Amino acid sequence: MISVSSQNRIEFYRARHIAFGPVNAFTLWPPDEVKVTKGADNIGVYHRTERSLRKWCKICGGHLFTDHPLWKLTDVSAAIIPSLLFKPALHVNYQETVLPMKDGLPKQKDVPEEMGGSGVLPKN
Ligand SMILES: [Zn+2]
Numbered sequence: 240m241i242s243v244s245s246q247n248r249i250e251f252y253r254a255r256h257i258a259f260g261p262v263n264a265f266t267l268w269p270p271d272e273v274k275v276t277k278g279a280d281n282i283g284v285y286h287r288t289e290r291s292l293r294k295w296c297k298i299c300g301g302h303l304f305t306d307h308p309l310w311k312l313t314d315v316s317a318a319i320i321p322s323l324l325f326k327p328a329l330h331v332n333y334q335e336t337v338l339p340m341k342d343g344l345p346k347q348k349d350v351p352e353e354m355g356g357s358g359v360l361p362k363n
Pocket residue numbers: 296297298299300301
């Protein structure tokens with residue numbers, strides 16, 4: 240079980256990238272605001288690069304959250320925070336979209352410049 244404080248987050252939609260569907264809602268948090276309150280023994284880590292430590296559930300294999308130590312951010316899928324009223328701020332990795340969304344939100348081709356991306360907004 241994971242709890243997060245209810246402030247200091249930015250919420251996103253991402254297209255396909257590490258997602259299990261055409262669109263995946265996620266939230267970014269300062270790492271010390273994401274607390275595992277139960278079941279910490281059942282969390283595994285997948286460690287492909289130093290940039291992303293993907294945490295998963297050893298019981299069901301489900302994705303839980305991803306630590307980004309270099310960005311000092313923790314990425315939590317919105318779906319596993321039932322108490323969260325999801326209010327996304329932007330889309331990332333939109334160049335891969337298979338489900339165009341007309342929602343008026345900014346759409347990053349990859350990720351914002353602050354996160355090492357191009358910062359380019361494709362035409363919607
Ligand atoms: Zn599980």
